[in-house]
Amino acid sequence: MSEQNLAVVHIIAGARPNFMKVAPLFHALKAENCCRPVLVHTGQHYDVNMSDAFFSDLQLPEPDHHLEVGSGTHAEQTGRVMIAYEKICFEQRPDWIVVVGDINSTVACALVAAKLCIPVAHLEAGLRSGDLTMPEEINRIVTDSIANLLWTPSPDGDAHLKAAGVDDSRIDRVGNIMLDAYEMLRGKIEAAATYEKLDLTPGQYGVVTLHRPSNVDDPAKLKTLVERISSAAQRCDLVFAAHPRTRQKLNDFDLMTSLSNAKGVHLVDPMGYVEFMGLVRKAKLVITDSGGIQEETTYLDIPCITVRDNTERPITITDGTNRLTAPDAVEAAVDQVLEGEWPKAKTIEMWDGKTAGRVVASLKSRLH
Incomplete structure (x- = not known):
């Protein structure tokens, strides 16, 4: 089929976690002769050191479109993405758009497409924390409500959508795309051996990442975390x-x-995906408030101490190595890990590095 006759599929990325999710799908679609993937980078999070490293690590090309919306309030960011992305859709109307995760760019582009009657697929659909004070939870609910096709990572995602009245025909469980990125780059990650650069012994150190406003914007909470982390270290x-914000x-x-x-x-700057996962894979434990790391640590069977009141990834608790922990209980959790x-982790169905293939099959069945 000539390139002109291929269905055009916009793949939207706006922040670092998005890049990890879209990379395996982009490569899988490029290898098919069913559509032409077009990479749209909204620029919601943009830092040369961070974004460029991720594109390089994940072997992604320069985006076909860069909206360069930058930072701002939730309304400003969402509005700027909608205005810029609508222009792209008018100039080159896609046959489908794929949005991932739960950031402002996700809901903004989904809204634009839905109002232009362009089919929307949401990768990582159905996740819920139950916490409506989290902007991401609003983005998840809105995106799932207007998407035509909902690709879920686990059974709880299916259950959340069905409870909201979503018809089965819109739901397709495909597994966890984050783990495709890990498997795609496993060789490079293992070769990175980041721990050696920090003179650390495999299995005898932990990794800490904290960035959520609920943890770092509260002086008392951040002080408690610093005290507990310093003591556990x-x-x-x-x-x-x-x-940078932390x-x-x-x-x-x-x-x-x-x-x-x-x-x-050991206080270090943020790392590219390969370098960071090269550190995580040999860690004794991880302390985090991030979303994706909860999944990666479960996949790698590494204890994960999540400093949050809730998680949109409950399967990492029921079947994995993740536990929710209050700031003042972090040190005690570290001791639990050290004491064995x-x-x-249990084996979770479809968390196998083959999600991109299932996503492509799902999309192909709906391309006309």
């Missing part, structure tokens, strides 16, 4: 990959000095 080296808050609240001087704490009192 005396028994297990902890590599703290500090997001680093700023640590400085604002006069916590940076005590953290950086704490014995066993932590659950092992």
Whole structure:
């Protein structure tokens, strides 16, 4: 089939976790002769060191369209994405659009497409935390309600959608696309051996990532976390990959000095995907408030201490290595891991690095 006759599928990416999810799908679609994938980068999160590294690691080409919307309030960001993306759709109307995850770009592009009667597929659909104070939860609910095709990663996703009255014909469980990215780059990740650069012994250190406003914007909460992490680091080296915003808050609240001087704490800048996963794969434990790492640690059977009140990925708790932990209980959780009192992961169906193939098959069956 000539390129002119191929269905045009826009794949939307706006932040670092999106890149990891779209890369395996982009490569799988490129290998098929059913459609032409067009990569749209909204620029919702843009940092040269972070974004460029991710595109390079994931072997993604320069985006076909870069909306360059930048940061702002939720309304500003969502509005700018909608205005910019609508122009793209008018100029080159796609046959389908694929949105991933739960960021503002996800709901913004889904709204544009839905109002133009362009079919929308949502990859990573059906996730719910039940916490409507999280902007991401609003984005998930709205996107799932207007998407034509909902690709879920696990049975709880199916259940959430059915409970909301979504017809079975719109739901297709495909598995966890994040793990495709890991398997796609497993060779590079293993070769990275990031722990060697930090003079760490495999299996004898932990990794820390914290960035959620609920943790880092509250001076008392962040102080508690710094104290617990600093204390736990005396028994297990902890590599703290500090997001720029987290680093700023640590400085604002006069916590940076005590953290950086704490014995066993290794404060480092954010890393590219390959480098970071090269560190995580040999970790004894992970302390985080991120979403995707909860899944990756379950896949790798690494204890995950999630500093949150809830999670939109409950299967990582019921079947995995993830546990929700309050800030003041982080040190006690680390001790539990060190004492061997932590659950092992079960095998989760379709978390096998082959999700992109199932997504392509699902999309092909709906292309006309």
